[in-house]
Amino acid sequence: xxxxxxxxxxxxxxxxxxxxxxxxxxxxxxxxxxxxxxxxxxxxxxxxxxxxxxxxxxxxxxxxxxxxxxxxxxxxxxxxxxxxxxxxxxxxxxxxxxxxxxxxxxxxxxxxxxxxxxxxxxxxxxxxxxxxxxxxxxxxxxxxxxxxxxxxxxxxxxxxxxxxxxxxxxxxxxxxxxxxxxxxxxxxxxxxxxxxxxxxxxxxxxxxxxxxxxxxxxxxxxxxxxxxxxxxxxxxxxxxxxxxxxxxxxxxxxxxxxxxxxxxxxxxxxxxxxxxxxxxxxxxxxxxxxxxxxxxxxxxxxxxxxxxxxxxxxxxxxxxxxxxxxxxxxxxxxxxxxxxxxxx
Amino acid sequence: xxxxxxxxxxxxxxxxxxxxxxxxxxxxxxxxxxxxxxxxxxxxxxxxxxxxxxxxxxxxxxxxxxxxxxxxxxxxxxxxxxxxxxxxxxxxxxxxxxxxxxxxxxxxxxxxxxxxxxxxxxxxxxxxxxxxxxxxxxxxxxxxxxxxxxxxxxxxxxxxxxxxxxxxxxxxxxxxxxxxxxxxxxxxxxxxxxxxxxxxxxxxxxxxxxxxxxxxxxxxxxxxxxxxxxxxxxxxxxxxxxxxxxxxxxxxxxxxxxxxxxxxxxxxxxxxxxxxxxxxxxxxxxxxxxxxxxxxxxxxxxxxxxxxxxxxxxxxxxxxxxxxxxxxxxxxxxxxxxxxxxxx
DNA sequence: TTGTATGCGTTATCAG
DNA sequence: CTGATAACGCATACAA
Numbered sequence: 013x014x015x016x017x018x019x020x021x022x023x024x025x026x027x028x029x030x031x032x033x034x035x036x037x038x039x040x041x042x043x044x045x046x047x048x049x050x051x052x053x054x055x056x057x058x059x060x061x062x063x064x065x066x067x068x069x070x071x072x073x074x075x076x077x078x079x080x081x082x083x084x085x086x087x088x089x090x091x092x093x094x095x096x097x098x099x100x101x102x103x104x105x106x107x108x109x110x111x112x113x114x115x116x117x118x119x120x121x122x123x124x125x126x127x128x129x130x131x132x133x134x135x136x137x138x139x140x141x142x143x144x145x146x147x148x149x150x151x152x153x154x155x156x157x158x159x160x161x162x163x164x165x166x167x168x169x170x171x172x173x174x175x176x177x178x179x180x181x182x183x184x185x186x187x188x189x190x191x192x193x194x195x196x197x198x199x200x201x202x203x204x205x206x207x208x209x210x211x212x213x214x215x216x217x218x219x220x221x222x223x224x225x226x227x228x229x230x231x232x233x234x235x236x237x238x239x240x241x242x243x244x245x246x247x248x249x250x251x252x253x254x255x256x257x258x259x260x261x262x263x264x265x266x267x268x269x270x271x272x273x274x275x276x277x278x279x280x281x282x283x284x285x286x287x288x289x290x291x292x293x294x295x296x297x298x299x300x301x302x303x304x305x306x307x308x309x310x311x312x313x314x315x316x317x318x319x320x321x322x323x324x325x326x327x328x329x330x331x332x333x334x335x336x337x338x339x340x341x342x343x344x345x346x347x348x349x350x351x352x353x354x355x356x
Numbered sequence: 357x358x359x360x361x362x363x364x365x366x367x368x369x370x371x372x373x374x375x376x377x378x379x380x381x382x383x384x385x386x387x388x389x390x391x392x393x394x395x396x397x398x399x400x401x402x403x404x405x406x407x408x409x410x411x412x413x414x415x416x417x418x419x420x421x422x423x424x425x426x427x428x429x430x431x432x433x434x435x436x437x438x439x440x441x442x443x444x445x446x447x448x449x450x451x452x453x454x455x456x457x458x459x460x461x462x463x464x465x466x467x468x469x470x471x472x473x474x475x476x477x478x479x480x481x482x483x484x485x486x487x488x489x490x491x492x493x494x495x496x497x498x499x500x501x502x503x504x505x506x507x508x509x510x511x512x513x514x515x516x517x518x519x520x521x522x523x524x525x526x527x528x529x530x531x532x533x534x535x536x537x538x539x540x541x542x543x544x545x546x547x548x549x550x551x552x553x554x555x556x557x558x559x560x561x562x563x564x565x566x567x568x569x570x571x572x573x574x575x576x577x578x579x580x581x582x583x584x585x586x587x588x589x590x591x592x593x594x595x596x597x598x599x600x601x602x603x604x605x606x607x608x609x610x611x612x613x614x615x616x617x618x619x620x621x622x623x624x625x626x627x628x629x630x631x632x633x634x635x636x637x638x639x640x641x642x643x644x645x646x647x648x649x650x651x652x653x654x655x656x657x658x659x660x661x662x663x664x665x666x667x668x669x670x671x672x673x674x675x676x677x678x679x680x681x682x683x684x685x686x687x688x689x690x691x692x693x694x695x696x697x698x699x700x
Numbered sequence: 701t702t703g704t705a706t707g708c709g710t711t712a713t714c715a716g
Numbered sequence: 717c718t719g720a721t722a723a724c725g726c727a728t729a730c731a732a
Contacts, residue, residue, distance in 0.1 A: 016500070019725055030703045035727060045701060062473035066413045067725035070708050075410060077453075086435035094429060098456060107475070109421075109453055112442060129361075129406035131451070151404075156360070274645055301618055302645050363709055374719045379711060387717060411709035414724050 018061045027055060038063075077107035078324060079127035081137040083115045083238070089267055089295040089313045090138070093162065096317025097136060104325055106133075115203075115237055117142040124148055134158035134328045136320050139166060141203035141238045158327040162320040163311075165207045172323040174316050174340045178208050181309045181344045182215030182265060185291040188307065188348065189261045190223045194289055198231045198252050198259035200245070200273060202238040202266045209234070212265040212293075230255060239268030242275065249276050264292035271296070274303060300349070310345045362405045371399060382407075421451035422668060423471035425481040427459045427582070433611055433639040433657045434482070437506065440661025441480060448669055450477075459547075459581055461486040468492055478502035478672045480664050483510060485547035485582045502671040506664040507655075509551045516667040518660050518684045522552050525653045525688045526559030526609060529635040532651065532692065533605045534567045538633055542575045542596050542603035544589070544617060546582040546610045553578070556609040556637075574599060583612030586619065593620050608636035615640070618647060644693070654689045 020038070024031045029048070037044045037052035038061075044052075069075040080097060082090045094110065101108045109132060111123035120140045125148075127135065137149070137159065146166040153159050153169050162174040182199075189197050199216045202209045217227045233248035235241075245268075252259050264270040270292025277284050284290050285305055294308040319340055327334060364382070368375045373392070381388045381396035382405075399405075413419045424441060426434040438454065445452045453476060455467035464484045469492075471479065481493070481503065490510040497503050497513050506518040526543075533541050543560045546553045561571045577592035579585075589612075596603050608614040614636025621628050628634050629649055638652040663684055671678060 017725095020727095021725075031726080032704075032728075033702055035725095036702090039727085043701060048701080062469075064414075064725050065473060065475045066410055066419060067708090068727085069410045070408075070414050070710095070724090071726055071728095073708070085429055085438060086432065088430065091430035091435060095456070107453060107470075109451060112439070125406075126451075129409060131409045271642060271645065278645060278648065296642075298615060298640075298642065298646065301615065301622060301647075302642065304622065361709095364711095365709075375709085376711080376720075377718055379709095380718085383711085389717060392717080408709050411724090412711085414708090414726095415710055415712095417724070 017064065018059050019064065020061075022059070023052060023056055023061060027051060074133050074328075075107070075131055076105060077109055077132050078321070078328075079132040079135045080108060080110045081113055081120060081123050081127070081135065081139075082110070083113050083138070083140055084240070085110060085112060087267060088297070089163075089311060092295060092313035093138075093317035093320075096314040096319075097321045098317075099314075100318050100321035100325070106325065113140040115141040115240060117144075121148045124152070128152055128157065134160070134324045136160050136162060136317075136324055138163040139206070141206060141236065144205050158324060160320050160324040160327065162316050163208060167207060170337060172320070172327065172338045172340075174320040174323065174338075174342070175208070175211075176311050176316065176342045176344045178211035178344075179215040179218070181293065181311075181346070182212035182263060183219045184215075184346050185263050185293075185307075185309050186216045186219035187223070188346065189263070189289055189291060190219060190225075192289070194261035195225070196231075196257055196259045197261045197263060198233070200239075200248055200252075200262055200264040200269050201232055201234045202269065203236050204234045206238075209265065216263055216265075231259060235269060238266050239264075239270075239272050242272050245269060245272035246276055249273065259288070261289035261291070264290060267292075267294050267296065270294045270299075270308065271302070274306070299347075305349055307346070307348045310347050312342050312344060316342060361408065362403050363408065364405075366403070367396060367399055367405060371395060418477050418672075419451075419475055420449060421453055421476050422665070422672075423476040423479045424452060424454045425457055425464060425467050425471070425479065425483075426454070427457050427482070427484055428584070429454060429456060431611060432641070433507075433655060436639060436657035437482075437661035437664075440658040440663075441665045442661075443658075444662050444665035444669070450669065457484040459485040459584060461489075465492045468496070472496055472501065478504070478668045480504050480506060480661075480668055482507040483550070485550060485580065488549050502668060504664050504668040504671065506660050507552060511551060514681060516664070516671065516682045516684075518664040518667065518682075518686070519552070519555075520655050520660065520686045520688045522555035522688075523559040523562070525637065525655075525690070526556035526607060527563045528559075528690050529607050529637075529651075529653050530560045530563035531567070532690065533607070533633055533635060534563060534569075536633070538605035539569070540575070540601055540603045541605045541607060542577070544583075544592055544596075544606055544608040544613050545576055545578045546613060547580050548578045550582075553609065560607055560609075575603065579613060582610050583608075583614075583616050586616050589613060589616035590620055593617065603632070605633035605635070608634060611636075611638050611640065614638045614643075614652065615646070618650070643691075649693055651690070651692045654691050656686050656688060660686060 020031050020034045024034045034052050037049045085091055098108050113120040117140055146168055150169055160172040165173045201213055220227050235244040237244055239245050264273045284303055291307050295311055295313055299306055299308050323338055364375050364378045368378045378396050381393045429435055442452050457464040461484055490512055494513055504516040509517045545557055564571050579588040581588055583589050608617045628647055635651050639655055639657055643650055643652050667682055
């Protein structure tokens, strides 16, 4: 037995009507007699008729679904963002199709092709850590395809963007460490290609300079995979600990960097925050369990997802071309926990 | 400027050919002259032609996409499972559409309707904690719609199912605690409606009985939301600690139950494992950080996702009806860490 | 108030 | 080798 769906034709045949009459009755058109309407509606209900969304898509040249490309869904920040995306999309009757780039440029391009060949009406994307060349997105955008960036953006593409105030987040985190007397603060950074990495690096650097310290390159280590691989974090921290002046504090500027940093210190028997202070970006709701005294910078992931989706749907459904693109910068939350710093 | 895609018609017009010729040339049909073929292919490449998957879907009566319904994607087990699902789907050229039930029966029914109205070719589902009535799934299945259950299954529906050996997992976890001298082992259980809860409860009970202990109802507490709400875990543990004989060990039978259990003990200042031993089901790759001495039961989430997807695609693509349904039971891994138990 | 014809993009079936 | 036509399910302009 094969799954066969009921169509308007089936209803028309059964009731001795034309398909157009049935179609109109189902859409509650004013030009159909109440009697016919009732008859059609009841029969449709009875045989559990559902309109075929694919046929509708073909006709209306829209699929009522949006694509999402993120690096990983098994990442608390992105899964929270996706929750936000879904909440809005669901309300407005849109489907969400999620693709993962796994931080690979090549995979991102493939995902994009896959999605963009007209089965989606618009795209939400947070680019992969590897992506330096944005022409795949630029092409699409130039042809009028609605794209909204969130979190990791392509500066060169002129469209809606939603980010958090990465500069301020890193600035505040660094300042917090400085205010507590740390003088040798290292920056464990993500992929150097990413907008967020540059912004966070900027905030870190500015905080140092505002405090009268000079920025040293050897105190910043980049992780090309954003900390996804423990090995890259390990290598970076090994380099920090081999410096003449070992850092007494670290700013870890991404979720995985923070947790892998903790893992490193645990494996080396280095106590946080007694021996080294740590402030990390993290959206895990477990940070208090991980290390009760760990302070973190928390991103409004859910809200970012919601906002980005609202902007995208606006783009999709707007009749007139949009001339002004939003560049929303959301504030992020510094969650300071007591005793997160070694006592001086 | 509105996004307008190129179609076969555009190619045909530009080249002075018929659409059928173009279509055949693109599909590399043997009945097209090499010259025409070359011309079409080159032009298609040049204007970046992509076939419209929606038109194909309408024609072929299949969307090449599968639906997935899980409670939450912001849950390590499910996000790992989805990774497994995607890896297979991607290989076979299928799209994955994910919906979340948020553990709500009502939402599950809505999601299902939304997905099933012929925009997906098959469904992978892990039912919500609230779901007791499976008629929404049964109806669909009876009409020949391909469904595969994973993790949380509906026993009453005869189709492929992929689960882990929950009975053995709970048995082994309980036995481990017993072998280490614990006599008063409580069971922090998930929703009583779920298959996994019943299976795990069975394993827990059997281990006690094999060890000559009797199962006591007061030592098992159910959490209707599977531990998603801290309050329910708190209430359950409050009840345990108010018993005459306070448990000296706990088996937590789900991810969120385990972490919320740890959170409870931390807030109460109760030391794990010194004051109370804990063994939990958990797929977090951070459990070693959460509590270095915490032993956990780890589920092969990725593999479950893969296997379930393979079975589903087989179901979708099989020409003949399948008479024998697989009921795969995967082994799970007990990750014992030293000093995870209080010394006797 | 209802029916007929057309088109959305594609492929399969028939003709030439 | 290539072209015209029908069909997938639906909505709608046009007829009646």
